Amino acid sequence: MKRSRARGRGAARQTPGRAGKRVRAVREADLAQVIQIDAKVTGLRKRAYWRDVFERYGRGRGGQRFFLVAAVGAKIDGFIVGEVRDWEFGSPPCGWVFGINVRPDARLSGVGTHLLAALSESLRRAGVTRVRTLLARDNAVILSFFRSQGMMAGPFIPLEKELE
Numbered sequence: 001m002k003r004s005r006a007r008g009r010g011a012a013r014q015t016p017g018r019a020g021k022r023v024r025a026v027r028e029a030d031l032a033q034v035i036q037i038d039a040k041v042t043g044l045r046k047r048a049y050w051r052d053v054f055e056r057y058g059r060g061r062g063g064q065r066f067f068l069v070a071a072v073g074a075k076i077d078g079f080i081v082g083e084v085r086d087w088e089f090g091s092p093p094c095g096w097v098f099g100i101n102v103r104p105d106a107r108l109s110g111v112g113t114h115l116l117a118a119l120s121e122s123l124r125r126a127g128v129t130r131v132r133t134l135l136a137r138d139n140a141v142i143l144s145f146f147r148s149q150g151m152m153a154g155p156f157i158p159l160e161k162e163l164e
Contacts, residue, residue, distance in 0.1 A: 095123030
């Protein structure tokens with residue numbers, strides 16, 4: 001599969017997908033669709049949050065932060081956001097996925113798989129050999145997706161405390 005450099009987006013590459021779909025670095029013009037996908041799935045419209053994520057991850061700074069979209073022409077079918085995190089919790093540098101979503105009407109068509117594969121390749125090029133994520137244990141859709149991709153419980157135990 002031939003890959004070409006995405007202009008102005010650091011280590012992100014454009015990768016062709018099935019039926020004209022390709023994964024590429026997010027563009028500012030994509031944000032409205034990213035917000036729409038997230039709002040449809042979560043029930044919350046978080047414009048300021050996604051603007052901030054775009055500023056921090058969508059500008060291709062340093063080749064360690066990635067914000068990719070699956071596109072068919074101008075239509076965005078999904079997105080993924082991740083980064084290389086160094087030495088957190090005593091762990092060697094590794095990749096982290098902290099955001100992924102696919103339009104409900106585009107699910108089960110390989111969009112999420114293609115997004116994760118593209119992010120994984122970007123993370124490999126950045127020098128890491130492991131990818132992690134955290135998710136709510138009752139989010140069966142995302143849990144099933146990541147398990148289908150070969151991910152399983154990792155070596156860390158998440159802990160939390162209610163702040164009063």
